[in-house]
Each structure stands twice: as C-alpha cells, then as structure tokens.
Amino acid sequence: MNAAGATAPNATAPSHRLTTSAMIASIAEEGQRTTKAPFGHALARLAEERPDIVGLSADLAKYTDMHVFRDVHPERFFQMGMAEQVMLGAAAGLAESGLTPFASTYSVFATRRAYDFLCLDIAEPGLNVNVIGALPGLTTGYGPSHQATEDLAILRGMPGLTIVDPADAVDIEQAVPVLASHPGPTYTRLLRGAVPTVLDEYDYTFQLGRAAELRGGRDVLFISTGLMTVRALSAARELERDHIDVAVLHVPTIKPFDRETVVREAGKGRLVVTLENHSVIGGLAECVASSLAFARTTARIVPIGLPDEFLAAGALPTLHDRYGLSVEAIKDRVRREL
Amino acid sequence: MTSTPTTALAVDRRTGPPPPRPQRLRALKESAHRIRLNALNMAEVQGQGYIGQALGVADILAVVYQDVLNHRPQDPRWPERDRLLLSVGHYAIALYAALAEAGVLDLAELETYGSDDSRLPMSGMASYTPGMEISGGSLGHGLGIATGLALGLRHQGSEARVYNLLSDGELDEGSTWEAALACAHHGLDNVTAIVDVNALQADGPTQGVLRTEPVTAKWEAFGWHAIRVDGNDVDALVTAFDDLRGHRGSPTVLVCDTRVGRGVPLLESREKAHFMRVEEHEWQIARDQLTERFRAGRGDGSAASANGGSAATADKEHTV
Numbered sequence: 001m002n003a004a005g006a007t008a009p010n011a012t013a014p015s016h017r018l019t020t021s022a023m024i025a026s027i028a029e030e031g032q033r034t035t036k037a038p039f040g041h042a043l044a045r046l047a048e049e050r051p052d053i054v055g056l057s058a059d060l061a062k063y064t065d066m067h068v069f070r071d072v073h074p075e076r077f078f079q080m081g082m083a084e085q086v087m088l089g090a091a092a093g094l095a096e097s098g099l100t101p102f103a104s105t106y107s108v109f110a111t112r113r114a115y116d117f118l119c120l121d122i123a124e125p126g127l128n129v130n131v132i133g134a135l136p137g138l139t140t141g142y143g144p145s146h147q148a149t150e151d152l153a154i155l156r157g158m159p160g161l162t163i164v165d166p167a168d169a170v171d172i173e174q175a176v177p178v179l180a181s182h183p184g185p186t187y188t189r190l191l192r193g194a195v196p197t198v199l200d201e202y203d204y205t206f207q208l209g210r211a212a213e214l215r216g217g218r219d220v221l222f223i224s225t226g227l228m229t230v231r232a233l234s235a236a237r238e239l240e241r242d243h244i245d246v247a248v249l250h251v252p253t254i255k256p257f258d259r260e261t262v263v264r265e266a267g268k269g270r271l272v273v274t275l276e277n278h279s280v281i282g283g284l285a286e287c288v289a290s291s292l293a294f295a296r297t298t299a300r301i302v303p304i305g306l307p308d309e310f311l312a313a314g315a316l317p318t319l320h321d322r323y324g325l326s327v328e329a330i331k332d333r334v335r336r337e338l
Numbered sequence: 339m340t341s342t343p344t345t346a347l348a349v350d351r352r353t354g355p356p357p358p359r360p361q362r363l364r365a366l367k368e369s370a371h372r373i374r375l376n377a378l379n380m381a382e383v384q385g386q387g388y389i390g391q392a393l394g395v396a397d398i399l400a401v402v403y404q405d406v407l408n409h410r411p412q413d414p415r416w417p418e419r420d421r422l423l424l425s426v427g428h429y430a431i432a433l434y435a436a437l438a439e440a441g442v443l444d445l446a447e448l449e450t451y452g453s454d455d456s457r458l459p460m461s462g463m464a465s466y467t468p469g470m471e472i473s474g475g476s477l478g479h480g481l482g483i484a485t486g487l488a489l490g491l492r493h494q495g496s497e498a499r500v501y502n503l504l505s506d507g508e509l510d511e512g513s514t515w516e517a518a519l520a521c522a523h524h525g526l527d528n529v530t531a532i533v534d535v536n537a538l539q540a541d542g543p544t545q546g547v548l549r550t551e552p553v554t555a556k557w558e559a560f561g562w563h564a565i566r567v568d569g570n571d572v573d574a575l576v577t578a579f580d581d582l583r584g585h586r587g588s589p590t591v592l593v594c595d596t597r598v599g600r601g602v603p604l605l606e607s608r609e610k611a612h613f614m615r616v617e618e619h620e621w622q623i624a625r626d627q628l629t630e631r632f633r634a635g636r637g638d639g640s641a642a643s644a645n646g647g648s649a650a651t652a653d654k655e656h657t658v
Contacts (some may be wrong), residue, residue, distance in 0.1 A: 054493070078489055081515035081523070089482020090489065093500075096471075097490025098417075117513070120476050121483055125464055141431065 016319060018315030019142040025316040026194050027139055027227050029234070029327075034194040035169035039132065040068025042176035043102055047073050053180060054094055056103040058087040064104035064134040065192045068087055084114040091129045092121035100128055100180055106132030107148030107189060111155060122185045123161050127185075130179045136165070136226065137277030138190035138306055138323060143313035149306050155187055162186040162208065163254040165277075167229035167286075170199040171252055174206035182208060189226055189277075198230045204250070211258040213265065219249035220334060221270040223262060225246045225251045228275035228304070228325065235330040236254055244334065248257025251284065259291040266292055272299045277325060280305040302337045304330060359576075362405070366572045369439055370400035371632045374601050375625065377433035380451040380458075381614075382621045387452075387460065387473035390598035390611045392432035394536050394569070395503070398594055399436035401575045402501065402532070406583075411441035414468040420499045421487060423472045423507060425480020426534070430462035431471065478511025480504050481531060483631040485517050488526040500582075503532045509550045515560070521589040522561030529589040530582055531562070534569065536596045540612055557591045569594025602627050 028034045047053040047069065059082040061067045068262035070077040078094070080087040084105050088310045091103040103110075110118065110133045122129045133151060140146045155163055162184060166172045172191065202214045214229070215236060224232040229250045249265050251258060266272050266288065276284035285303035292299055306323050322324045324333065351518050356362055377392035402422060403409075409419040424433050434451065439444040443458075450456035461475040472483055480502040488500045508514050521529050535553060537544045544550055557564040563585045567574040575594070582590040599605030599614075602624045609616055616624065 054490075076493070078486075080485075080520050080522070081516075083520065085478075085513040086482040086485060086516035086520050089479055089513065089517065090486030093483040093486025093488070094490040095486075096483070097487050097494065097496075099490050099493070101486075116476055117482065119478065121479055124473055155636060 001104040018318055020313060022317055025140050027191060027316070028194055028196045029310070033197045035173075035197045036194055037065035037192065038169035038172040038195050039176065039190055039192065040065035042173045043069045044072040046177050046180060050100065052098065052100045054078065054099045054101050056087050056094070056101055058082055058084045058092055058105045058109065060105050060134070063192070064106070064132060064190060066102075066104045066132075069102075070178065078104065078158040088114045088117035088129075088131065089121050092117075092125070092127055095122075095127040095129050099229070100130075102130045102132055102180075104132035104134065104190070106146060107136045107151045108146055110187070111148060111151045115154065115173055118185075118187075119158055120159075120183075123158050126160055128180075128183050131185070131187045132190050133194050134256075137310060138319055138325065139191070139227070139277065139316070141314045141316050141319055144310040147311055149279045149311060150282065151187075151189070151278075152278050152284070156255055156282060156287075158169050160184055161255065164188045164208070164252055165226035165254055166191065166206070166252050167224075167226060167250055168199050169195040169197045170204070171206050175208075178206060178208050180207060186306045191227055196227075196230050198233065205254060209253045210250050210260060211251045211253075211261040214248045214250050215246075216294050217245040217270070219244050219270060220246040221268070221272050222246055222248045222275055223251060223266070223272060223284065223288055224248060224275035225254060226277045228277050231325065231327050231330060232275050233326045235334070238327065239331055239334060242335065244338065246334070254284065254287065257291065258286050259295070262288055262291050263295040263297050266299045268296045269314045271302065273302045273304060273334060273337070275330065276305045278305055279308055281308050302333065304333060327332075346554060350382060356405075363572055363576065365577065366397075366400050366404055369404050369603075370397045370572065371628070372434070373400055373435045373439050374628055376438050376445070376448055377431055378602075378621065378624055378628065379446050380431050380435060381616065383449060384460070385618070386613065386615045388428045388431055388612075389614050389616065390538075390605060390608065391426075391429050391505075391534070391536065392435060393600045393602060393605065394596035394598050395429065395432050395534050395594075396435070396600070397570050397572050397575060398503070398532060398534065398596070399432060400439070401579060402503075403436050403440040405576060406579050407501070408498070409440075414442050418496065418498055421471050421484075421501065422501065423480045423484050423487075423502045424462050424470065424500060425472065425474045425477065425483075426505045427461040427463075427476075429476030429503070429505070429534075430458070430460065430470070430474075433462060434458050434467070437467070437469045440469075442523075443467075477505075477508045478513040480508075481514050481517035481521070484529055484531075485520045485524070485526065486527045488521070489524060492526070492528055499528045499530065501530045501532060503534065505539075506535040506537065506544050506550050506553065507547075509533070509553065509556075510539075510548050517559045517593060518557065518562065521580045525587060526589045527586050529593040531557075531589070533591060533593045534596055535593060536598050538598055553593050557593070561588055563588050563590045565591075566593040566595070569596035570600050575580075579648055601631055603631070
C-alpha cells in the first residue's frame with residue numbers, strides 16, 4: 001500500500017513538487033473545514049440505537065473508515081480478508097439472517113471485481129445490504145487499478161440498486177441512517193479520512209432520491225454530484241466576481257434519479273453544466289441528458305467530468321487540475337462556454 | 339405423469355429419538371426412489387434437462403430432507419430452520435423433486451416445471467419457490483452466502499445450521515475458496531458443505547476440464563473437517579452426516595462421489611450426460627428400469643455396484 005513518491009519523473013524538480021501519497025490523498029482544499037471519518041462515526045452512532053447493524057470489510061477497514069465502527073463494536077464487525085466476492089456474498093447471508101450489513105471496500109473492487117455477487121446475491125433478492133465504496137472516481141493518484149472512474153456506469157444498469165454520491169461529511173452523516181432504513185440494496189461512493197464539511201452552511205437535508213437547490217442563479221445552472229458539489233459551490237461563489245450568476249443543484253442520489261427536479265431546473269434557459277467525479281460516459285451527465293431528452297426538453301449541456309480514458313498516476317491536485325475537476329478548471333470552462 | 343408413491347411424513351428433527359437404523363435406512367432409500375421418480379416425471383415435461391445430476395444426488399437429498407435438516411415443511415420460512423442453499427441452480431429439478439417428497443411442495447405442482455408462470459423455473463430462484471433459499475445458477479455463490487448466514491445466525495444465538503450443496507465444477511470458481519477460507523477463519527461449525535463430485539461438467543469430464551482432485555485434501559488444507567463417501571450409499575451418508583453434526587470448532591464438508599444418471603441404466607450410460615436429451619419413448623423405459631433396479635437392490639446400491647456403479651472414491655482421491 002505504500003506508493004509514496006512513485007511518480008514525478010523529473011529528478012531535478014523543485015522541492016515543493018507534489019508526490020502521489022496515494023492512499024492518504026485528501027480531497028479537501030487548503031484551509032477547508034473537515035470532519036474526520038464521518039462514515040465510520042455515523043455508523044458507530046447508528047449502531048448504538050440499532051443492534052441489527054453489522055459491518056464487513058475486505059482487508060480495508062482502516063482505509064474505508066470502517067475501523068471506527070470496528071473499534072466501537074468489535075462483536076458486530078466481520079473481517080472477510082482480501083476477498084470481495086465472499087464479502088458481498090456474506091453480506092447477503094447476514095441480511096438473510098435478519099441483520100443490516102454495511103460492507104466496505106474500494107469502489108473498484110466492489111464493482112469491477114465482485115459485480116456478480118452484488119447483482120445476484122444482494123440486488124436480485126432485494127436485500128438491505130449497504131455497499132460502501134471508497135476511492136470513487138479520481139480520489140487517488142495510485143492509477144487505474146484504484147481509480148473507479150466508471151463505477152456509476154457499471155452500476156446504473158443494476159435493477160433495484162440505489163446509488164448515492166454524497167458531497168461532504170454532512171451528506172455522509174445524514175445518509176447513513178437513511179441507507180440503513182431503506183429496505184433495498186444501496187451503493188455509496190465514500191469520501192473518507194478528512195472530509196470537507198460544507199453543506200452545514202446551507203439549508204440542506206439529505207433526502208434519498210431528491211435533488212436539492214443549494215443556491216439560485218440566473219446565468220448558469222450547475223448540476224453536480226459527489227465531491228464536485230463542494231467545488232461547484234466554490235466556483236459559483238468566485239464566478240460572482242465576473243458577474244456570472246450561477247445556481248447549484250446538488251444531486252446526491254444517482255439512482256433513482258430525481259428527473260422531475262432536474263428537468264424543471266434545466267428547462268429554465270440557463271447554460272447547464274454537469275459536474276461529476278466520474279467518466280463523462282454513463283454517469284451524471286448522461287443521466288441529465290437522457291432525462292431531458294425523454295421529457296422532450298432541451299438545454300445546452302457542458303459535461304465536466306473525467307475523460308473516457310485510463311487516467312494517469314500522480315498527485316491528486318495535479319490530476320484534478322489536469323482532468324478539469326479543480327475549481328480553477330471549472331471556472332475557466334464556464335467562462336469559455338458562456 | 340405417472341403416479342408416484344406417497345410422500346413420507348417429514349418431522350421436526352429434534353422432537354424425538356431417531357427410529358432404529360434398519361428402519362431408518364429403508365425409509366430413506368424409499369424416499370430417494372420417490373425423488374428419482376419425481377425428477378424423471380418433471381424432466382419428461384421438458385423432454386430434457388439436468389436429469390443425470392438429479393438422479394445422482396437423489397440419495398443425498400433424501401438423507402438431507404428426511405434425516406438431517408431441522409425444518410417445517412408447512413412453514414418453509416420458519417426462522418429456526420436449518421438451511422440448505424442450492425448454489426448449483428441447474429440442480430433445481432432435483433431440489434423440487436426433494437421438496438415435493440418432503441412435503442414443502444405439492445406433488446401435483448411438479449407438472450408445471452419450467453413452464454410459463456410456474457413457481458418451478460429450470461434454474462433455482464429464491465423468489466419463486468418455497469424452500470429455495472437462494473438464487474443459484476451463477477456458480478460459486480452458495481458458500482459465500484452460507485458464510486454470512488452462519489455468521490448472522492451464530493451472532494443472534496440461533497442453533498440453526500447452514501448446508502450448501504455445491505458441485506465439483508463449482509470448485510473451479512475462486513469465490514468458493516474465498517468462502518472456504520472465511521468459514522474456517524471464523525470457525526463456523528454451523529456450516530456444512532456438501533460437494534457433489536460427479537466428475538462431469540459442462541465441457542466434459544472434470545479431469546479434462548480443470549483437475550480438482552484431490553478434493554478432500556484441499557478442504558482439509560483449508561481447515562475443514564472433511565469426510566468422503568459414496569454419495570449413492572445411504573448407509574454411508576447417514577453415518578457421515580451424524581459425524582459431521584457432532585463436530586465442533588471448524589466447518590465441515592461432505593464430499594460425495596455420485597454417478598450421473600444413478601439408478602437408471604439407460605441414463606447412466608449416456609455419453610452426453612451433463613444436459614441430457616431423452617427421447618419420448620424412453621421415459622417409461624427409464625421409470626421401469628428405475629423401479630426394477632430399486633426392487634432388485636432395495637435401493638441400497640448393492641445391485642448397482644455389481645453393475646459397475648459409483649464406488650469411485652478410491653479411484654479419485656487415493657490415486658493422486
């Protein structure tokens with residue numbers, strides 16, 4: 001797991017050159033307020049009230065914030081080893097016995113590696129198993145083995161699966177009890193470690209399947225999900241200086257998708273910019289586009305997302321800038337498109 | 339469909355002492371015979387199917403449902419029940435035959451097998467059929483689910499046991515071995531795997547597709563208490579299950595050598611045996627042969643062995 005300093009080909013680069021630090025990479029911006037391990041703490045708190053909550057991990061408890069739950073409720077934590085297929089199968093079995101499992105691993109392993117088990121063991125019988133995928137999209141500089149740039153595309157076709165892409169620590173903390181109460185299977189894109197805390201400054205409550213307008217604006221509508229909502233809010237605030245008035249619609253649930261709100265807001269004649277920490281294929285942009293098309297509504301859509309390619313390894317801030325996910329890159333793109 | 343002998347009365351396994359052994363064995367052999375007949379009758383509806391496997395595992399299912407599982411036929415979702423997870427979804431025909439024999443399904447319903455709107459699809463689906471605990475079909479899933487189910491039952495203080503019927507072909511799937519590791523690591527002595535070794539898979543004999551032997555040694559190396567028996571020998575199955583139920587501290591596996599088409603010479607000798615086609619006129623011949631063989635050997639395998647029946651245990655394990 002130690003990949004620090006694995007990249008940076010220029011040996012004579014200045015001392016402040018950024019290194020990969022892949023496994024501890026943070027998505028928080030300099031000076032941003034953060035909360036530590038919001039998922040782990042929220043799950044541990046929920047478990048105080050609900051004895052049916054159990055946790056599983058596939059040798060990544062420490063790296064998915066599940067260790068917080070494990071340390072508080074060791075008798076309700078089941079380590080399955082580096083074996084994602086049996087972890088999801090076992091989660092199904094635990095649910096069949098009447099318990100409510102949260103199973104965490106990296107997104108790439110839950111989706112690419114154990115898809116058949118998520119599909120047939122969990123989704124087909126409609127079990128209340130909550131799969132928690134860390135390192136969604138581009139949240140590690142470790143390279144394509146760990147970058148789940150297509151997890152939404154993989155999972156959107158799975159019948160009955162609820163897919164959640166929370167924006168920050170507030171979203172995660174509020175989502176955990178909702179996911180546990182929701183009767184069917186869920187997949188959540190986990191932001192882990194020191195997670196930005198932003199949405200408490202807005203009048204916002206996580207509601208499964210519902211989009212939320214975080215701010216209004218006349219010129220541009222940002223439709224964003226996951227960590228890109230935090231960036232969208234920063235970009236919108238900074239674009240005010242250029243007299244560009246940007247609204248932000250946060251879509252924490254990718255499936256079921258809040259078509260009604262998206263179509264209503266996108267139909268108001270503003271430039272629509274979708275922002276997602278995912279490939280532009282099969283994620284939020286295409287959800288928005290298909291929603292509009294099926295509703296016979298049109299809008300110009302600028303998709304901000306990851307390109308359809310295997311991404312580079314390297315330092316996360318560098319990569320986010322290179323692939324257009326940084327606040328600066330978002331602002332440049334909007335100015336160019338207007 | 340031809341008439342089938344009456345269903346044996348299934349009982350709550352913990353309510354009384356078992357009957358004397360000869361009586362117990364005779365009842366089980368009769369039960370296995372009826373399961374075979376049920377399966378033949380169902381397969382006739384489709385004209386083809388996994389009939390060879392059904393005939394092969396009939397003795398195992400008879401012992402499991404009449405002698406091993408603590409369950410309530412009239413209440414298949416009874417929370418305290420022992421579970422049999424069928425991860426080999428294509429063996430569904432065998433399980434339906436056994437569920438009808440056990441009184442979970444009505445015998446008459448077997449006629450709907452594989453038909454539109456039937457509760458008995460050709461591959462086992464949990465949401466369709468009472469008594470079908472999981473949806474199988476994609477192989478290598480059963481033991482993983484068994485792992486979680488056993489962890490959950492133990493966590494909640496349940497005495498219920500989890501059985502997983504899998505096939506030697508499923509040993510190709512790495513997920514089976516992930517689950518085998520996990521069961522052993524967690525000391526799940528409420529799990530029993532039943533491996534049907536019929537030495538045949540979709541592309542041909544297992545030996546040629548992907549060598550799995552020595553099977554018993556592999557499970558033992560993974561930390562399981564393993565017993566290998568002739569899976570068509572009811573006496574040996576009863577002894578083995580009794581032993582496994584008493585074992586503590588690690589999961590247990592019963593490796594069962596079975597013969598595809600067992601009990602029907604016409605089908606035992608079929609070359610294309612994985613998914614069998616049977617001509618229209620052959621079904622009655624098959625039933626007649628089955629009954630004849632059963633009467634001759636009283637279903638205890640002795641007559642069949644004389645004709646070169648299974649008893650393949652030694653060949654498979656000990657020559658490696």
